[in-house]
Amino acid sequence: MNEEILLIIVLILLAYFIARSFMIEEKIRLLRENIANMHKSEEKEKIQLRKRKRYVVFHVISNQPLTRVEEINSIFSNALRSCGGELLIGECRPQVVYFSSRRSRGILRTYHDCYEKVIACLSTVRCQGDRKILIIPVKTTGTLKKARWYLFDKNLAR
Amino acid sequence: MDSYVCPASREELASLLKLQRRMGYKYVGLCVESGLGNKDIAALARSLSIKVILARVLCAERPGEAKKLLREGEGAELIIGRPGSIEAYRFMSRDSRFKIIEVSPSMIKHIDRGEAGLLTIGGGYLGFDLKRLINSPSNVSVLKAFFSRVFKWSIPFKLYSSATNVFEVWHPKHVYFLAKSMGFQGRKALEGLSPIGMVNQLYSGGRDE
Numbered sequence: 001m002n003e004e005i006l007l008i009i010v011l012i013l014l015a016y017f018i019a020r021s022f023m024i025e026e027k028i029r030l031l032r033e034n035i036a037n038m039h040k041s042e043e044k045e046k047i048q049l050r051k052r053k054r055y056v057v058f059h060v061i062s063n064q065p066l067t068r069v070e071e072i073n074s075i076f077s078n079a080l081r082s083c084g085g086e087l088l089i090g091e092c093r094p095q096v097v098y099f100s101s102r103r104s105r106g107i108l109r110t111y112h113d114c115y116e117k118v119i120a121c122l123s124t125v126r127c128q129g130d131r132k133i134l135i136i137p138v139k140t141t142g143t144l145k146k147a148r149w150y151l152f153d154k155n156l157a158r
Numbered sequence: 159m160d161s162y163v164c165p166a167s168r169e170e171l172a173s174l175l176k177l178q179r180r181m182g183y184k185y186v187g188l189c190v191e192s193g194l195g196n197k198d199i200a201a202l203a204r205s206l207s208i209k210v211i212l213a214r215v216l217c218a219e220r221p222g223e224a225k226k227l228l229r230e231g232e233g234a235e236l237i238i239g240r241p242g243s244i245e246a247y248r249f250m251s252r253d254s255r256f257k258i259i260e261v262s263p264s265m266i267k268h269i270d271r272g273e274a275g276l277l278t279i280g281g282g283y284l285g286f287d288l289k290r291l292i293n294s295p296s297n298v299s300v301l302k303a304f305f306s307r308v309f310k311w312s313i314p315f316k317l318y319s320s321a322t323n324v325f326e327v328w329h330p331k332h333v334y335f336l337a338k339s340m341g342f343q344g345r346k347a348l349e350g351l352s353p354i355g356m357v358n359q360l361y362s363g364g365r366d367e
Contacts, residue, residue: 061177061324083295120339123332124295132325136181137335155180 052112054140055097055147056119060104061134067101075128076108083121094118097144100151105138107147115140159185159353160328161258161285161318162213162238170323172202177324179208185353187213187236187318211235215260218242221249228255236354238285244268251276257354258285258316263300269307277313283354284313288328289320291336302340309346317350 066072073096080089092114099106110118122135139150160183165171171188178186188199190212203210214234218224219242228237238258239250247265250256251273259277261269261284269284277284286304290297308315319328330351337347 063325116335116338119331119335123328123336124291124298126292126325132323134325134327136329137331 052142054110054112054115054142055144056108056110056115056140057138057147057150058106058108058122059136059138060106061136062104063132064130065101066099066104069096069099069106072096072099072106075131075133076122078128079125080118080121083124084117088114088117088121092118098148098151103151105151107144107151109144112142159183159187159316159351160321161187161236161316161354162189162215162287163187163319163321163327164189164191165322168198168202171199172206173324174321174327175202175206175208175210177327179206181327181329183208183351185209185211187211187238190214190234213238215240216256218246218250221245224249224253224256228253241265248273248276250280251282252280254280254282256280256282258283258318260285260287261304263290263297266300266303266307269304269311269313271311274311274313282314283316284308285316285318286350287320288317288333289326292326298336298340301336305337305340305342305347309342315350316354317347 060066060072066075076094076096077089080092080094092110094108094110097107097109108118119137119140122137126132126134138153138155139147141147141150160178163174163178163186165174165188175186186208188210191214199210212234213236215238216224216227217240218227224239224241224246236257237255238260239246239253239256240260240262241247241250244265247259247268250259259282273284284304286301291301304315307313317328317333319326321327330348333347333351334344338344
């Protein structure tokens with residue numbers, strides 16, 4: 001009788017330890033999953049930190065000929081400085097990446113969250129010293145490749 | 159539609175209309191004071207496939223003065239009122255002969271429910287001269303107040319350039335992005351550039367004829 005009771009107790013203890021080992025394994029698995037998820041979210045944050053760019057194709061009408069990218073860049077930065085201040089320039093970092101004097105068209109690079117502000121600011125600027133200027137936004141794209149395509153498009157009412 | 163442009167010469171008008179046509183405008187309100195002959199304008203409009211409407215701006219301090227100017231100022235299809243006082247502003251809003259009532263910065267605070275009611279009677283539009291932004295970009299706050307009030311009371315409105323040369327013309331995208339940067343819907347702001355329904359075109363060209 002005593003032996004049977006002892007056997008039952010041993011069996012119960014054995015079952016307890018087996019169950020506990022399974023629980024520990026499950027906990028380790030959950031812990032591993034959590035660590036993996038943490039790594040994934042960190043990667044996501046890294047992606048979000050990199051701001052998306054926007055390329056604005058613009059058409060320029062001026063009473064004096066414009067030839068160099070630096071010239072256009074200085075006109076744009078002066079215009080934005082007068083309209084939105086240094087803060088806007090620092091936030092949006094607008095930069096003319098290409099300008100064709102033959103077509104009077106160029107590509108302006110800025111960020112996706114502030115290209116509207118940049119265009120709005122440029123719309124109010126009509127003169128720079130003696131130079132009269134009208135900047136018309138033709139198209140906004142997400143890639144430089146697509147923006148280049150619109151340089152050849154003659155339509156202003158897109 | 160650009161409701162009001164006022165070029166100095168025929169060459170200026172031709173380049174202005176050409177650019178506006180390229181920008182997608184189909185109607186242009188031309189000031190009667192431009193001194194150009196009707197035949198000249200008609201030929202130019204026909205060649206560029208754009209509809210030109212003769213417009214006149216009437217500035218009045220008092221309702222009586224506005225009435226007098228209306229009697230004298232014939233020959234314009236589109237009359238834009240520029241009130242100098244609140245009385246003239248209310249009078250012009252009620253009068254159906256004034257199609258557009260231009261709002262000055264001091265009049266912005268008077269755009270309210272009562273004004274919306276008067277404009278319903280008169281069938282006109284509130285107008286904002288975009289040239290104010292070119293002269294002083296700080297007037298953006300005035301445009302913002304104008305937009306917020308006309309959108310709140312669902313008041314019909316028009317935006318126009320008062321351009322004297324090509325460098326003062328506004329592209330629809332300028333208006334769109336300006337409204338968006340202020341936090342409004344760009345498409346709603348573009349309603350300000352839609353044609354005025356009740357105006358008959360004096361000079362028209364293109365496929366419609």
